[in-house]
Amino acid sequence: MPAASQLSSPHLLGIEGLSPAEIELLLDLSEHYVKMNRSGNKKSDVLRGRTIINVFFEASTRTRTSFELAGKRLGADVINISPEVSAVRKGETLLDTALTLDAMHADLLVVRHPESGAVQLIAEKVRCAVVNGGDGAHEHPTQALLDALAIRRRLGRLHGLVVAICGDILHSRVARSNMLLLKTMGADVRVVAPPTLMPADIDRYGVSVFHDLAEGVRDADIVMMLRLQQERMRGSYVPSIAEYFHFYGLDRAKLAGAKPDALIMHPGPMNRGVEIDSDVADDINRSLIQEQVEMGVAVRMACLDLLTRDLSTNQGTGQ
Amino acid sequence: MTPLFFQDVRLLDPASGLDAVGGLLVEAGRIADLGAHLDAAPDGAAVIDGAGLCLAPGLIDMRVRLGEPGEEHKETFETLSAAAGRGGVAVVIGLPNTDPPIDDASVVEFVARRAREVKGVKIYVYAAASRGFDGKRLTEIGLLKRAGALAFTDGDHAIADAQMMRRVLSYASGFDALIIQHAEEPALTAGAVATEGEIATRLGLPAGPAAAEAILLERDMRLVELTGARYHAAHLSTGAAVEELASAKRKGLDVSADTAPAYFALNETEILGYRTFAKLTPPLRAESDRRAVVRALRDGVIDIIASDHWGQDQEAKRLPFVQAEPGIVGLETMLPLALELYHKGEIDLLDLLAKMTCNPARLLDLPSGVLTVGAPADLVLFDLDRPTLIDVARFASKSKNSPFDGRPVQGVVMATLVDGRFVYDGRDG
Numbered sequence: 217m218p219a220a221s222q223l224s225s226p227h228l229l230g231i232e233g234l235s236p237a238e239i240e241l242l243l244d245l246s247e248h249y250v251k252m253n254r255s256g257n258k259k260s261d262v263l264r265g266r267t268i269i270n271v272f273f274e275a276s277t278r279t280r281t282s283f284e285l286a287g288k289r290l291g292a293d294v295i296n297i298s299p300e301v302s303a304v305r306k307g308e309t310l311l312d313t314a315l316t317l318d319a320m321h322a323d324l325l326v327v328r329h330p331e332s333g334a335v336q337l338i339a340e341k342v343r344c345a346v347v348n349g350g351d352g353a354h355e356h357p358t359q360a361l362l363d364a365l366a367i368r369r370r371l372g373r374l375h376g377l378v379v380a381i382c383g384d385i386l387h388s389r390v391a392r393s394n395m396l397l398l399k400t401m402g403a404d405v406r407v408v409a410p411p412t413l414m415p416a417d418i419d420r421y422g423v424s425v426f427h428d429l430a431e432g433v434r435d436a437d438i439v440m441m442l443r444l445q446q447e448r449m450r451g452s453y454v455p456s457i458a459e460y461f462h463f464y465g466l467d468r469a470k471l472a473g474a475k476p477d478a479l480i481m482h483p484g485p486m487n488r489g490v491e492i493d494s495d496v497a498d499d500i501n502r503s504l505i506q507e508q509v510e511m512g513v514a515v516r517m518a519c520l521d522l523l524t525r526d527l528s529t530n531q532g533t534g535q
Numbered sequence: 536m537t538p539l540f541f542q543d544v545r546l547l548d549p550a551s552g553l554d555a556v557g558g559l560l561v562e563a564g565r566i567a568d569l570g571a572h573l574d575a576a577p578d579g580a581a582v583i584d585g586a587g588l589c590l591a592p593g594l595i596d597m598r599v600r601l602g603e604p605g606e607e608h609k610e611t612f613e614t615l616s617a618a619a620g621r622g623g624v625a626v627v628i629g630l631p632n633t634d635p636p637i638d639d640a641s642v643v644e645f646v647a648r649r650a651r652e653v654k655g656v657k658i659y660v661y662a663a664a665s666r667g668f669d670g671k672r673l674t675e676i677g678l679l680k681r682a683g684a685l686a687f688t689d690g691d692h693a694i695a696d697a698q699m700m701r702r703v704l705s706y707a708s709g710f711d712a713l714i715i716q717h718a719e720e721p722a723l724t725a726g727a728v729a730t731e732g733e734i735a736t737r738l739g740l741p742a743g744p745a746a747a748e749a750i751l752l753e754r755d756m757r758l759v760e761l762t763g764a765r766y767h768a769a770h771l772s773t774g775a776a777v778e779e780l781a782s783a784k785r786k787g788l789d790v791s792a793d794t795a796p797a798y799f800a801l802n803e804t805e806i807l808g809y810r811t812f813a814k815l816t817p818p819l820r821a822e823s824d825r826r827a828v829v830r831a832l833r834d835g836v837i838d839i840i841a842s843d844h845w846g847q848d849q850e851a852k853r854l855p856f857v858q859a860e861p862g863i864v865g866l867e868t869m870l871p872l873a874l875e876l877y878h879k880g881e882i883d884l885l886d887l888l889a890k891m892t893c894n895p896a897r898l899l900d901l902p903s904g905v906l907t908v909g910a911p912a913d914l915v916l917f918d919l920d921r922p923t924l925i926d927v928a929r930f931a932s933k934s935k936n937s938p939f940d941g942r943p944v945q946g947v948v949m950a951t952l953v954d955g956r957f958v959y960d961g962r963d964g
Contacts, residue, residue: 270853310855332738337854354739392739415736420737451616
């Protein structure tokens with residue numbers, strides 16, 4: 217694989233379109249920031265003078281804080297806005313908001329939006345770089361990157377690993393970005409969900425489909441649990457939380473068939489007793505969940521760093 | 536009015552099967568004579584030298600969204616009429632989905648008056664089948680029909696409740712009124728903006744199954760059988776629904792269907808990149824369904840092509856895909872897109888033109904759509920083979936939402952006449 221030294225796109229809108237070399241580049245740079253974040257001096261000045269605006273049209277604590285910390289550790293000025301409680305209420309459209317921020321000479325926007333495709337729409341209209349902080353059920357690329365980093369640091373590779381992604385696949389942008397990234401890097405990916413929470417034609421991602429959790433995690437290296445996104449559901453997808461946990465919640469018994477040292481992941485926030493048993497989630501030997509959060513900051517530092525390196529040449533290429 | 540003589544034109548009349556070079560004489564807004572024998576202009580007539588161009592009945596577009604009343608920023612009667620003229624369309628039938636809706640005789644009369652003022656193409660309307668499209672209360676079908684409504688439909692709302700649909704069909708049959716249905720089971724498509732499948736999954740868009748169309752159509756066919764009503768399925772888009780319709784026709788039910796160019800010229804890959812100009816209702820389908828629609832047009836299962844014209848301004852389309860309004864402006868692209876089927880050898884020219892002329896005329900009992908002595912001189916003069924690029928910048932429609940911008944096509948409208956009057960004349964440009 218030829219080494220990449222920069223990203224081919226001025227934006228990070230999704231995992232789709234990233235080459236294996238670009239993913240390696242992001243992960244390698246993230247490693248560097250993990251080291252920095254663990255050292256005494258967490259502050260760098262590579263983004264000094266840069267302005268980053270976190271525009272979150274959808275509530276988020278974890279991702280927004282992670283991006284904010286990433287920007288600040290790199291020396292950028294970081295501003296958070298939540299347009300749902302400001303201009304959008306007054307009738308300003310999504311694009312008006314984006315153009316207003318663009319006119320303020322932001323260097324980079326981190327955008328989260330409840331609708332699929334909204335972040336791309338913004339990226340098409342602004343001059344600055346745009347990072348997708350999660351759009352609808354489409355993509356959440358930095359989550360997939362941080363998951364990959366956490367896995368790679370523990371197991372040393374992604375290629376050839378068996379990864380079971382389990383739960384509410386239908387509503388999950390995390391699942392989509394992870395399927396794309398893990399398949400691109402040569403992992404063997406399985407998806408596990410009740411048929412009502414499985415999107416149509418998902419096998420086209422090159423993944424194998426399971427409706428039985430114990431079967432789906434058999435001999436897996438990684439078991440990645442997803443949050444049941446009840447707030448996105450229109451109508452009834454599962455009969456009850458009790459039944460869902462009984463058949464699709466991860467506990468010791470269902471985990472028994474996985475590899476003895478299989479690792480447990482969850483993008484957070486967790487619904488304990490819904491998709492995951494606390495006993496498993498808090499097992500320090502098996503759970504990567506805290507490490508995922510730590511990796512999040514480093515991965516976002518790497519993304520911000522790479523996307524702002526050539527900004528002088530990127531400026532003006534957009535509309 | 537000076538008589539008008541078309542000389543040396545290829546006369547195309549799908550109703551009679553006429554395809555011959557000859558002349559056509561217009562007097563007092565009507566066709567006075569036509570045929571291969573007519574090679575010289577009578578004294579005093581203005582002569583249009585066709586030089587081999589095609590002359591066919593002006594197209595009848597049976598599915599168009601009016602902008603008036605209520606959405607004049609998207610389309611007015613003036614812009615609609617100009618767009619129709621450029622598209623070779625002499626007769627437009629508007630959906631009742633206006634604001635206020637056409638569910639009351641006074642709104643039918645308002646539209647008729649505005650259409651007369653514009654003095655452009657002929658504009659007729661349908662009326663709603665249920666008041667305010669609520670799917671619960673019948674409209675005054677008898678009175679609305681007398682006021683001029685050509686048929687009854689809730690537009691892009693399906694009449695979902697089976698008992699209500701039965702009553703609509705049953706009541707309408709007493710007035711020999713036609714019911715037009717948007718056949719998609721709404722319980723299966725609520726919130727959906729795409730067809731279920733790989734593309735919607737990858738884009739993370741809420742999607743409904745293609746089967747929603749056949750499911751509602753099958754139910755409707757049973758209700759038509761029960762009531763003996765006249766039924767027309769609008770913009771069919773799936774192979775499964777086409778099969779339901781074919782089977783109902785074999786049983787002898789009085790049913791018909793149309794489709795729009797998008798459903799035979801595009802498939803669902805068009806929405807990749809969240810292109811809201813390709814957002815339609817029903818949504819674009821898989822390639823296998825597109826092919827089934829082409830076959831159904833060729834085999835005559837789908838009787839009619841309608842533009843499904845629906846102007847949307849930028850504000851309505853420059854939004855995240857889920858929030859954007861559906862619809863395509865179609866009046867100015869219907870003929871060239873339909874002609875693709877002829878140029879590719881899928882459908883004979885007269886069969887194809889029938890779907891935009893005599894077939895809708897027969898269904899809606901209009902005197903237009905034919906080249907017959909005594910018929911209104913609603914005509915389209917076009918160059919069948921001339922290549923061009925679709926260019927939205929040249930559209931007369933107030934809205935420019937077309938996914939076909941830049942598409943190379945063959946076939947250019949040179950002039951459109953309504954009652955012997957030019958409503959569009961592009962012979963110099």
